[in-house]
Amino acid sequence: MKTIARVLLILTLGAAPARAVLGEYESSVSLDRESMRGEDRVISAQGYKLHQITSPTGAVVTEYVSPEGKVFGVSWRAPVIPNLEQLLGSYIAPVRQAAQAQTRRHGGPLIVRASDLVFVSGGHMRAFHGSAYVPSLLPKNVSAEVVR
Amino acid sequence: MTLQRHSVVPLARLLAVVGGLIFVASCGGSSSTPTPTPTPTPTPTNNSVDLAVNLGPTGDYVNGLFTSVEVCEPGSTTNCTTVPNVLVDTGSTGLRLLSGAVSGLSLPAVTDSGGNAVQECLAFVSLAYIWGPVVQADIHLGGESASSASVHIISESPQYPVPSSCIPTGPIGTPEDYNTVSALGANGFLGVANFAQDCGSSCAAASNGIAQYFSCPSGNCQITSVPATATKGQVWNPVALFPQDNNGVLIFLPSVAAGGAATAAGSLIFGIATQSNNALGSAQIYGVDDQAYFTTTYNGTQYSGFVDSGSNAYYFLDSSTLGGIDCADNKGWYCPASPLNITVTNTGTNGTSGSVTFTIENADSLFNTGFAAFNDLGGDSGNSLSTDYFDFGVPFFFGRNVFVGIGGQTVTGVTNAPNGFWAY
Numbered sequence: 412m413k414t415i416a417r418v419l420l421i422l423t424l425g426a427a428p429a430r431a432v433l434g435e436y437e438s439s440v441s442l443d444r445e446s447m448r449g450e451d452r453v454i455s456a457q458g459y460k461l462h463q464i465t466s467p468t469g470a471v472v473t474e475y476v477s478p479e480g481k482v483f484g485v486s487w488r489a490p491v492i493p494n495l496e497q498l499l500g501s502y503i504a505p506v507r508q509a510a511q512a513q514t515r516r517h518g519g520p521l522i523v524r525a526s527d528l529v530f531v532s533g534g535h536m537r538a539f540h541g542s543a544y545v546p547s548l549l550p551k552n553v554s555a556e557v558v559r
Numbered sequence: 560m561t562l563q564r565h566s567v568v569p570l571a572r573l574l575a576v577v578g579g580l581i582f583v584a585s586c587g588g589s590s591s592t593p594t595p596t597p598t599p600t601p602t603p604t605n606n607s608v609d610l611a612v613n614l615g616p617t618g619d620y621v622n623g624l625f626t627s628v629e630v631c632e633p634g635s636t637t638n639c640t641t642v643p644n645v646l647v648d649t650g651s652t653g654l655r656l657l658s659g660a661v662s663g664l665s666l667p668a669v670t671d672s673g674g675n676a677v678q679e680c681l682a683f684v685s686l687a688y689i690w691g692p693v694v695q696a697d698i699h700l701g702g703e704s705a706s707s708a709s710v711h712i713i714s715e716s717p718q719y720p721v722p723s724s725c726i727p728t729g730p731i732g733t734p735e736d737y738n739t740v741s742a743l744g745a746n747g748f749l750g751v752a753n754f755a756q757d758c759g760s761s762c763a764a765a766s767n768g769i770a771q772y773f774s775c776p777s778g779n780c781q782i783t784s785v786p787a788t789a790t791k792g793q794v795w796n797p798v799a800l801f802p803q804d805n806n807g808v809l810i811f812l813p814s815v816a817a818g819g820a821a822t823a824a825g826s827l828i829f830g831i832a833t834q835s836n837n838a839l840g841s842a843q844i845y846g847v848d849d850q851a852y853f854t855t856t857y858n859g860t861q862y863s864g865f866v867d868s869g870s871n872a873y874y875f876l877d878s879s880t881l882g883g884i885d886c887a888d889n890k891g892w893y894c895p896a897s898p899l900n901i902t903v904t905n906t907g908t909n910g911t912s913g914s915v916t917f918t919i920e921n922a923d924s925l926f927n928t929g930f931a932a933f934n935d936l937g938g939d940s941g942n943s944l945s946t947d948y949f950d951f952g953v954p955f956f957f958g959r960n961v962f963v964g965i966g967g968q969t970v971t972g973v974t975n976a977p978n979g980f981w982a983y
Contacts, residue, residue: 448768468761468769490761491771492682496729507728510686514889515621515926517744518650518870519950520684522877522891522939531946532684532727535865536651537754538850539684542946559945 432474432482433499434545439482440464440474446497447472458553459483472498475558477550484544484558492532492539499543502528506543529555603834605702606804610812612823612932612953616644620744621931622871622953624812626827628654628749629699632664633707639699640664644746647810647827648869649963651750652757653794654698655681655711657738658691660746666694669709669791671783675774679711679794680725681757687737689713690721693772695790698797700749703829705800707790713738713747722780724770748869751808751827753851753966753979755799756787763787799965804830806968807979809837810868814958817898817920819930823957831962831982832971839972842962842983845907846976851966853981855949856904863948864905866961866981870952872936873917875901877947892922893937903949909975917954932957959983 432439440462444451449464449472462474472493475484485498496503505525513521520533532541544558608626615623624647631639642660668676669692682688691714698705715738723729737743750757762772763786772793774783786792789800799805812825828837845853847865855864857876878885878893886894893899899919906912919937934957941947955961964970966979973980 466768468764468767490758491725491769492684492686492727494724494729494770495686495727503728506686510728513685513891515619516685516871516874516891516938517620517623518648518684518867518952519872519874519891519938520940520948521686522942524942529942531941532686533941533946533948533950534684535851535867535950536681536750536752536757537759538852541684556943556945 433485433502433543434548435482435500437462437476437480437482440476443472443474443498456557458550459557475544477548477553479550481548483548483550484542484555486540486542486558488538488540490537490539492541499530502543502545506530604803606829606834607836608701608827610647610810610825610827612812612825614931615744616740616746617744620871621926622933622936623744623931624810624868624953624956625745626749628656628747630654630656630661630664630666630710631697631699632666633695633697635697638664642746646745646748646869648748648750648867649752649810650865650867650869651748652752652754652796653711653750654708654747654797655689655713655750655794656747657713657740657743658715659740661696661712664696666696666710666712669693669695669785671774671785673774673776673783675776675783677783677785678719678773678775678780679771680721680773681711681771682725682727683737686727687742688721688726689737689743690717690725691738692718693785693794698800700797700827700829703798703801703804705795705797708797708800709790709792709794711794713743715739719775719778719780722770722773724782725773749797750869751796751798751963753847753963755796755965755967757794758785759787759793762793796965798829799968801829804833804837805965806833806970807831807962807964810956810961810963812953812956812958815932815934817918817935819925819928819933819935821930821932823932825956831964831973837962839962839970839982840960842960843911843913844909844964844973844976845905845911845913845981846909847966847978847980848908849978851978853908854906856906857901857949860944864903864951865949866951866955866963868953868956870950872938872952873901873919873954874938874940874950874952875947876949877939877941877943880944880947886921886923888923889926891938893919893939894921894923895919898935899937907976907980908978909980915951915955934958
């Protein structure tokens with residue numbers, strides 16, 4: 412996939428309260444919009460909808476919402492890696508573990524396939540991308556491939 | 560393709576570069592105004608440094624591309640130190656050195672408009688991060704010099720705590736902290752990517768909100784704006800700051816046999832089509848987009864592609880797409896039962912297209928050799944089609960001349976690549 416958008420990202424975060432959205436209800440998206448000082452565009456798709464938050468400098472975080480109103484996936488395109496603790500909430504735990512368990516890989520992406528989380532962090536300086544989704548929260552008849 | 564490092568330099572070529580020549584003492588007299596050269600037989604600037612692929616200072620780094628960098632206090636030819644084991648990284652921009660490697664030097668801080676020392680934080684795709692001040696130093700590489708360049712110091716004992724906004728996984732202690740030689744596997748990075756600056760105009764804007772450059776008045780670190788100027792600003796690819804040979808680099812590594820080699824030795828050559836040793840020859844030019852990617856096509860599907868000497872393998876596709884070739888011992892690596900040949904087509908933004916074929920072998924077996932140099936190491940780039948890409952790491956460089964063109968610079972014979980290019 413030609414997946415790198417020509418965009419830049421901002422994610423600012425002060426002393427962080429729990430603002431995570433992955434696995435939370437759609438209402439939590441507004442917290443990310445506020446912290447990014449971004450514009451939120453809502454797009455309907457077959458079997459789900461997505462919030463595309465674009466920061467003033469053009470960075471994009473996309474949050475995927477099921478018909479039940481839960482965020483089942485997030486993705487980003489950004490000049491710096493966003494604060495994943497904020498985006499992933501409790502789902503950060505397996506990512507932390509994996510980040511500490513890499514063997515001999517240098518400069519390559521981080522991929523996590525945990526029991527209920529699939530996570531990828533890739534790209535290079537000034538052009539990072541990544542995504543995460545919760546398989547058990549995927550809406551019926553929606554492919555995980557939509558989270559990109 | 561062979562590299563002619565020692566061929567006789569035609570007089571016309573010499574005269575063409577005379578204007579940029581400077582004479583360099585052992586510590587690099589970094590006069591900023593080139594001295595007119597009265598002698599009719601000048602010597603070209605030494606535009607080459609040695610590269611070594613070995614296990615590095617930690618003894619376990621596979622496919623690390625190391626060189627030595629001399630740094631001096633600005634304007635000094637005596638207060639200098641040579642830092643060995645610096646990773647040459649075509650996937651990042653700028654010189655970044657561990658604080659311990661330059662502890663004997665007094666390097667002035669780069670300050671923001673408020674007069675506060677600028678700090679920088681960078682997180683890697685692995686989610687590790689580095690953090691520390693930006694300072695000014697003269698950088699010497701072979702006979703080339705970048706004067707009063709901004710250099711990122713990776714603090715082993717940071718003056719300020721790293722801001723939580725730049726640690727992707729949150730402030731949970733030190734495991735993702737790359738600020739030591741044991742974690743980094745090197746004394747720093749020499750970033751020679753397509754980008755001239757490590758952030759660009761975004762970080763120069765007021766209230767930019769990008770968690771990369773900080774300053775810490777009263778000890779409280781906040782995002783700050785830093786201009787993209789050649790000195791006293793953002794961290795630059797040092798090559799772009801050289802008075803000559805400043806439009807990119809050429810990396811040459813010899814071929815290694817299947818199964819690897821204990822070590823390998825090559826060259827990092829500065830400039831493209833500026834001297835007799837860096838002519839493009841038959842290399843094809845692949846322009847990159849404004850995020851330094853080209854397009855890689857595999858089995859009819861297009862992916863983002865880039866070349867990265869800071870990646871120690873071909874990171875491409877994913878294990879399930881390739882039929883389940885995960886290694887038993889080393890997670891994230893490919894262990895095909897028999898050698899796996901992959902052919903892709905790379906297409907530049909300038910329309911150039913060409914195929915690349917490489918081979919992947921069993922990483923568990925390769926690692927067991929204890930060797931440092933492999934042209935057949937591979938690992939996952941994503942989880943599935945939607946997240947996969949092609950990262951042509953160090954294995955791609957073996958047996959090739961690989962040119963990295965810096966965006967915005969002029970290269971004789973290259974058109975239509977405003978964001979820079981790869982050539983091989």
